[in-house]
Amino acid sequence: MNIAILGAGAWGTALASALASRQSVLLWARNQAQIDALSSTHQNTRYLPGITLDSALTFTTKLADAVAHARAGLLIIATPIAGLRPVLRELKSLAPTNLVWLCKGFEQDTALLPHQLVQQELGEGLPIGALSGPSFALEVASGLPCALTIGSPHAELRNKVVTAVHGAHIRVYSTDDLVGVEVGGAVKNVLAIATGIADGLGLGLNARAALITRGLAEITRLGTALGGRSETFTGLTGLGDLILTCTGDLSRNRQVGLGLAAGKSLDTITAELGHVAEGVRCVQAVRQLAAAHGVEMPIVDAVDRVLFEQATPQQAIHDLLARDARDE
Numbered sequence: 001m002n003i004a005i006l007g008a009g010a011w012g013t014a015l016a017s018a019l020a021s022r023q024s025v026l027l028w029a030r031n032q033a034q035i036d037a038l039s040s041t042h043q044n045t046r047y048l049p050g051i052t053l054d055s056a057l058t059f060t061t062k063l064a065d066a067v068a069h070a071r072a073g074l075l076i077i078a079t080p081i082a083g084l085r086p087v088l089r090e091l092k093s094l095a096p097t098n099l100v101w102l103c104k105g106f107e108q109d110t111a112l113l114p115h116q117l118v119q120q121e122l123g124e125g126l127p128i129g130a131l132s133g134p135s136f137a138l139e140v141a142s143g144l145p146c147a148l149t150i151g152s153p154h155a156e157l158r159n160k161v162v163t164a165v166h167g168a169h170i171r172v173y174s175t176d177d178l179v180g181v182e183v184g185g186a187v188k189n190v191l192a193i194a195t196g197i198a199d200g201l202g203l204g205l206n207a208r209a210a211l212i213t214r215g216l217a218e219i220t221r222l223g224t225a226l227g228g229r230s231e232t233f234t235g236l237t238g239l240g241d242l243i244l245t246c247t248g249d250l251s252r253n254r255q256v257g258l259g260l261a262a263g264k265s266l267d268t269i270t271a272e273l274g275h276v277a278e279g280v281r282c283v284q285a286v287r288q289l290a291a292a293h294g295v296e297m298p299i300v301d302a303v304d305r306v307l308f309e310q311a312t313p314q315q316a317i318h319d320l321l322a323r324d325a326r327d328e
Contacts, residue, residue, distance in 0.1 A: 001164045002026075002073035004066035006087055008034060008059075010047035010275070011102050012078025014141035015165075020054035023073075023164055027059050028066040035059045047275075051141045067094040074098050074164055076131070080276045081105035084114055088121035098157055099128045100150070104185035105278040111285035113182045113226075127157040130178060131165070132185040133236040134244035136251075140170070147171040149236045151181030173236060180228030184219055184238035187286055188245050189253045189279030191215035193303050195246035196257020197313045211299065212246050218297045222286070225293040253279040260306055261313050283307060298323060 001023045005016045008029035016027040029035055038044060042053040060066055067075060075096050079087055081103045091099075099122075101114050112120070118128050129152025140146055150161040150172060158174040166172040175181065194215065198207045219242065220233040232238055245251045256277045259269035266280065283304045290297045302320055305311035311319075 001160075002069050002071075003076060003164060004028060004070035004074075005076045005078050006063070006066060007078035007083070007102075008038065008044065008047075009078060009080070010044075010137035011135070011140075012076075013038075013044045013048055013053065014051075014137035015076070015078065015102070016057055017051070017053040018140050018143075018168070018170060019165065020057040022167055024069075025057055026066055026069045027057060028061065028063060029059070030061060032061050035061050048138060048141050051138070053141075063090055064094055067091065067096050071097065074100055074160060077101040077103065079103060081107060081114065081278060082276075082281065085117050085121060088118060092122060096122070097127060098160060099126060100131050100152075100157070100161060101129075102131055104132060104182070104189065105282040106186050106285035106289070108281050108285060111288050113179065113186070115178055115182060127154040128152060128178075129154065129157050129161065130181050130185070131161060131172075132181050132241065134240040136244070136248060138250060143169055145169045145171075147173065147236055147240070149173045149175055149181060151175050151178040151232075151237065153178055175232060175235075177229045177232045179226055180223055180232030181237045183223035183226055183228050184233055185241055186278070186282055187219045187222060187300070188215075188238075188242040189277070190283045190286055190300050190303050191218070191242060191279075192245040192251050192253035193257040193260070193277075193279045193283075193307075194299050196251075196254040196259075197261045197303075197306065198257075198317065199254075200258040200261025201313060201317065203317065208246070212242060215246070215299055216242055218295075218299055221295045222290055222293070222297060225295050226289070252277040256280060266307060279303070280307060 003023050004026045005012050006028045016025050019025050038059050131150050133148035135146045152158050162172045195211050287304050302316040306316050
């Protein structure tokens with residue numbers, strides 16, 4: 001099957017390389033120097049150091065060529081959430097179809113989920129979906145096993161994604177609960193910052209388990225309020241992604257929390273990471289949506305106060321522990 005992946009960051013490159021041995025994959029990026037380097041070395045030294053990409057993978061800077069390549073196959077957007085709307089606007093005149101995205105989060109200024117951005121920019125009726133789940137790019141690029149979920153209301157698109165992506169070291173499950181898949185993938189990033197803070201303060205494994213469990217409750221409350229189904233949040237794109245992002249040292253959001261606990265400024269942490277940490281970008285949107293829907297999210301509130309309201313990590317933890325007892 002012909003697949004075009006838009007965005008040569010860590011995850012887009014990793015998935016492109018993983019699929020190239022089984023499908024005809026074209027990887028697109030804007031930067032000609034980056035594409036030249038990828039073509040000549042078959043390495044993405046910035047995002048996937050030490051990994052040699054599959055030799056069958058091809059590259060382009062021409063968006064029209066990427067869309068044409070994927071016309072009867074799959075077009076996969078692998079930009080961060082902040083880059084999704086600009087790419088969609090460029091795609092509008094190219095009449096894309098069978099559109100899937102990998103990005104996780106809410107748009108910072110509008111608090112919209114990815115599918116809502118797609119509908120705003122490209123209209124409704126297009127076969128669309130989100131491919132998500134617990135998946136560190138470096139492990140996927142290294143050929144280690146992972147399991148993903150395609151969330152889409154379009155059965156034909158779900159089947160196409162399973163046909164194209166499922167195989168070798170990647171398993172793919174499917175659901176029609178697109179909202180649930182997207183909410184789980186977005187909010188877990190905020191909770192990973194909280195878990196990183198707790199671990200950085202040396203609060204122990206008991207505290208980590210409590211944060212993950214109560215964090216899942218917060219995801220579920222918001223997700224069902226937005227139209228997702230509760231069972232989705234106990235699956236790969238909810239609990240699975242939450243566990244990975246909260247506990248794995250490859251998690252950028254967890255690294256943000258560890259840095260905050262060490263007394264570093266957010267600017268310093270961001271500069272050291274050199275990658276996007278989506279939890280920082282979307283925490284205020286999550287808090288805004290929670291308030292609008294009357295959903296209680298005390299862990300998310302605490303992370304927001306540390307990031308943007310000058311609360312110390314120690315004070316945020318104290319406030320969480322000081323909350324009144326309640327039924328689970």
